[in-house]
Amino acid sequence: MDLTPSxxxxxxxxxxQRFIAEHCDPAARRHxxxxxxxxxxxxxxxxxxxxxxxxxxxxxxxxxxxxxxEVAILMExxxxxxxxxxxxxxxxxxGTLIAECGTEKQQKGLLPAIINGExxxxxxHYESDARAGLxxxxxxxxxxxxxxxxxxxxxxxxxxxxxxxxxxxARLPGAQGAGLALFLVPKDAAGVTxxxxxxxxxxxxxxxxxxxxxxxxxxxxxxxxxxxPTIQSVVDRAIVALSAGAAGMMRSMFDATLDYTxxxxxxxxxxxxxxVIRHRLADMYVECEEARAMAARAALLVGADTxxxxxxxxxxxxxxxxxxxxxxxxEQAVQLHGAMGVTxxxxxxxxxxxxxxxxxxxxxxxxxxxxxxxxxxNSRAE
Amino acid sequence: xxxxxxxxxxRFRDEVRxxxxxxxxxxxxxxxxxxxxxxxxxxIVAPWxxxxxxxxxxxxxxxxxxxxxxxxxxxxxxxxxxxxxxxxPQLSPMGIKMIGPVLMRFGTSEQKKFYLPRILSGxxxxxxxxxxxxxxxxxxxxxxxxxxxxxxxxVNGTKIWTTHAHFANRMFALVxxxxxxxQQDGISFLLIDMASPGVTIRPIMMISGxxxxxxxxxxxxxxxxxxxxxxxxxxxxxxxxxxxxxxxxGINSPKLRYALExxxxxxxxxxxxxxxxxxxxATKLSEIELDVQTLEFLELQVLSALQxxxxxxxxxxxxxxxxxxxHQAISRVGVEMVGQNALVEETRxxxxxxxxxPLIPEEVLSVVPRHLNGRANTIFGGSSEIQxxxxxxxxxxx
Numbered sequence: 001m002d003l004t005p006s007x008x009x010x011x012x013x014x015x016x017q018r019f020i021a022e023h024c025d026p027a028a029r030r031h032x033x034x035x036x037x038x039x040x041x042x043x044x045x046x047x048x049x050x051x052x053x054x055x056x057x058x059x060x061x062x063x064x065x066x067x068x069x070e071v072a073i074l075m076e077x078x079x080x081x082x083x084x085x086x087x088x089x090x091x092x093x094x095g096t097l098i099a100e101c102g103t104e105k106q107q108k109g110l111l112p113a114i115i116n117g118e119x120x121x122x123x124x125h126y127e128s129d130a131r132a133g134l135x136x137x138x139x140x141x142x143x144x145x146x147x148x149x150x151x152x153x154x155x156x157x158x159x160x161x162x163x164x165x166x167x168x169x170a171r172l173p174g175a176q177g178a179g180l181a182l183f184l185v186p187k188d189a190a191g192v193t194x195x196x197x198x199x200x201x202x203x204x205x206x207x208x209x210x211x212x213x214x215x216x217x218x219x220x221x222x223x224x225x226x227x228x229p230t231i232q233s234v235v236d237r238a239i240v241a242l243s244a245g246a247a248g249m250m251r252s253m254f255d256a257t258l259d260y261t262x263x264x265x266x267x268x269x270x271x272x273x274x275x276v277i278r279h280r281l282a283d284m285y286v287e288c289e290e291a292r293a294m295a296a297r298a299a300l301l302v303g304a305d306t307x308x309x310x311x312x313x314x315x316x317x318x319x320x321x322x323x324x325x326x327x328x329x330x331e332q333a334v335q336l337h338g339a340m341g342v343t344x345x346x347x348x349x350x351x352x353x354x355x356x357x358x359x360x361x362x363x364x365x366x367x368x369x370x371x372x373x374x375x376x377x378n379s380r381a382e
Numbered sequence: 383x384x385x386x387x388x389x390x391x392x393r394f395r396d397e398v399r400x401x402x403x404x405x406x407x408x409x410x411x412x413x414x415x416x417x418x419x420x421x422x423x424x425x426i427v428a429p430w431x432x433x434x435x436x437x438x439x440x441x442x443x444x445x446x447x448x449x450x451x452x453x454x455x456x457x458x459x460x461x462x463x464x465x466x467x468x469x470x471p472q473l474s475p476m477g478i479k480m481i482g483p484v485l486m487r488f489g490t491s492e493q494k495k496f497y498l499p500r501i502l503s504g505x506x507x508x509x510x511x512x513x514x515x516x517x518x519x520x521x522x523x524x525x526x527x528x529x530x531x532x533x534x535x536x537v538n539g540t541k542i543w544t545t546h547a548h549f550a551n552r553m554f555a556l557v558x559x560x561x562x563x564x565q566q567d568g569i570s571f572l573l574i575d576m577a578s579p580g581v582t583i584r585p586i587m588m589i590s591g592x593x594x595x596x597x598x599x600x601x602x603x604x605x606x607x608x609x610x611x612x613x614x615x616x617x618x619x620x621x622x623x624x625x626x627x628x629x630x631x632g633i634n635s636p637k638l639r640y641a642l643e644x645x646x647x648x649x650x651x652x653x654x655x656x657x658x659x660x661x662x663x664a665t666k667l668s669e670i671e672l673d674v675q676t677l678e679f680l681e682l683q684v685l686s687a688l689q690x691x692x693x694x695x696x697x698x699x700x701x702x703x704x705x706x707x708x709h710q711a712i713s714r715v716g717v718e719m720v721g722q723n724a725l726v727e728e729t730r731x732x733x734x735x736x737x738x739x740p741l742i743p744e745e746v747l748s749v750v751p752r753h754l755n756g757r758a759n760t761i762f763g764g765s766s767e768i769q770x771x772x773x774x775x776x777x778x779x780x
Contacts, residue, residue, distance in 0.1 A: 001384065001385060001386065001387055001391070001456045001459070001682065001685075001686075002383070002384055002456075002686055002689065003383050003384075003385075003679075003682055003683050003686040004383065004686050004690060005383055006383070009383065069383055258778060262780070272774075272780045273780075275771075278770070278771065278774035278778075278780055279767070279770040279771075279774070281774060281778055281780070282769075282770035282771075282773035282774045282777075282778070283770070285700075285773060285777060285778060286700050286703060286704065286773070289680065289697075289700060290676045290680070290704070293676050293679040293680045293683065294672070294675070294676045294679065296383070296679065297385075297675060297676070297679040300383060300384070300385050301385075304385070304386070317668075317671075317672050317675065320668070320669065320672055321672040321673070321675075321676055369665050369668055369669065370665060372665075372668045372671075372672070373664040373665045373667070373668040374664075376664075376667075376668055376671065377664055380646075
């Protein structure tokens with residue numbers, strides 16, 4: 001047992017911190033938000049140069065063989081600097097799904113292009129009447145001799161506007177089990193409509209409609225095996241990565257609040273001279289430390305050789321614990337900034353909105369609390 | 383970064399498990415599980431301490447030169463975890479974890495040679511003389527006075543909330559030896575023999591019905607000058623050093639995990655509640671489970687820092703704050719789980735030696751008293767408000 005980061009892990013953190021300091025200052029952040037893609041493409045090239053785009057992929061396909069702990073280090077620093085690059089969509093979701101269920105041809109065709117920064121992907125899974133359960137998919141894929149026809153509508157597709165290829169989940173009529181499959185859909189395929197909007201706090205989000213979209217025969221990801229367990233596993237790991245990002249955002253909000261309450265004077269003394277403020281800051285600090293610890297723990301657990309229940313427990317647990325802490329830190333940070341906290345003149349509001357995104361993505365805190373309680377009870381009953 | 387144990391550490395774990403299996407009798411385990419106070423009663427502790435002493439395992443944190451096992455931080459973690467999981471009696475921290483480290487750091491070689499072995503053997507039982515009726519959170523305002531008179535101090539005054547004073551033969555105490563502009567500067571750290579003439583003990587009963595704490599009065603009590611620890615007027619430094627051990631030096635999460643498991647066990651003991659209530663309780667248990675996991679990881683981070691030779695610093699206040707709150711959350715949900723069985727007020731002690739069959743099942747007996755006693759968790763050892771003050775000042779630089 002030793003929780004000391006390795007030298008390589010420390011170097012990774014330093015390079016992420018350097019990148020954030022150089023490219024994610026407040027002015028650059030606002031500038032990136034004006035970009036129609038939601039981020040600056042030249043930054044993506046730097047991600048590739050730094051080796052981050054290949055970080056979680058196996059060495060056989062040109063990756064660096066990093067695990068959830070390394071991903072969490074990057075995500076925490078991205079969170080601190082509020083980076084808007086589509087790392088989650090391209091690398092952690094679509095890229096990882098290709099690495100884990102793609103055929104050899106699909107892996108060779110796409111992973112090198114992801115790793116060198118040429119290709120961007122989105123992951124289109126959620127639908128408007130689905131809650132958080134990953135199996136609720138109504139988009140349908142039908143096959144004939146000439147390929148596939150895809151029909152349905154996806155919401156909350158992150159970074160779709162910049163994606164070259166969308167990875168889309170669909171139900172196969174008459175199939176056994178959950179009957180889900182994933183399809184690689186080129187952005188310009190006939191029958192695909194994209195409606196894009198700004199995403200809360202930075203980045204882009206879209207609705208994708210597939211109106212009997214025609215796909216080639218090998219558009220289906222993998223060789224025909226059921227994909228729901230892999231989707232579940234990839235999403236659980238994405239939640240853990242997002243949790244590390246949330247811990248980073250919380251820390252930035254806390255630091256800004258601490259600085260502000262030290263210099264802002266009312267009644268002739270700094271706000272932080274009042275015990276009610278000091279105690280609230282102490283509680284926020286404790287929550288930041290707890291969130292960081294829980295994110296690190298979850299990353300270690302999903303990286304270890306654990307079964308799917310343990311992985312899901314770690315992911316739901318991180319979501320609940322960090323979600324609760326994040327909400328309090330975010331709300332108190334705004335509160336302690338007074339009226340300035342609700343203006344768009346500070347970046348505080350961007351962090352507040354990005355933490356809302358963290359809460360809303362892949363199931364609410366309450367959903368994951370229920371899921372944790374059920375999984376925990378079942379794992380004990382076995 | 384790794385959470386897994388090395389093969390040597392796993393062998394050590396097996397060794398600890400085998401020791402506990404061999405030496406913890408079912409009677410002792412039952413008595414310990416029915417103990418509701420913060421410290422186990424001496425008649426529960428004594429046999430277990432003897433067993434540990436034979437093996438050299440009484441004081442996990444002590445270095446070899448003072449009779450400790452000289453364990454690494456990870457070995458200490460393993461030992462504490464195994465003891466908690468098995469429900470062993472808890473040795474009083476006042477000798478091993480409080481005055482022991484102070485003697486090692488500030489004591490003379492005569493003091494170390496005399497007192498340390500007696501802590502390990504259980505021959506000496508210590509109590510803590512810090513709080514006074516007028517000095518709780520504002521500890522430095524304390525008034526118990528020690529005046530030099532020849533080869534001894536004459537001590538007058540009173541201490542309160544003195545846990546197990548009625549079992550202790552010695553007290554370590556903060557006393558005022560002079561009046562200085564900064565009140566911390568006039569405080570000294572003294573060791574007092576509880577059998578000295580002029581010492582009287584008044585029991586204080588708690589809302590649970592337990593007698594753990596007392597008020598202690600000193601009327602012209604003679605204490606030899608050789609019982610001073612460190613320099614006269616520098617007692618505050620010793621006192622603060624000790625409080626850091628009281629707050630964060632310990633490993634709390636394994637005990638909290640054990641307490642949570644016990645509360646979970648109440649759901650299987652055939653008590654009747656509505657299924658819907660259990661659903662709500664299941665999510666509450668999950669939230670507490672996650673709090674315990676988080677605290678556990680924070681404690682492991684401290685252990686890793688200690689192992690690297692770093693000082694964990696004021697994080698002890700974070701750990702104390704969270705551990706005390708989690709402790710209370712566990713005992714509170716325990717009360718919810720026993721339903722109307724919570725109505726029975728059982729004030730007889732000890733619970734493992736009741737003469738007749740109580741109205742409620744044995745596993746439920748300790749639930750309410752533990753909850754009531756647990757309210758003190760966020761008050762003793764520096765209240766949660768004081769811990770937040772310390773975090774604001776020492777960690778946040780406010």
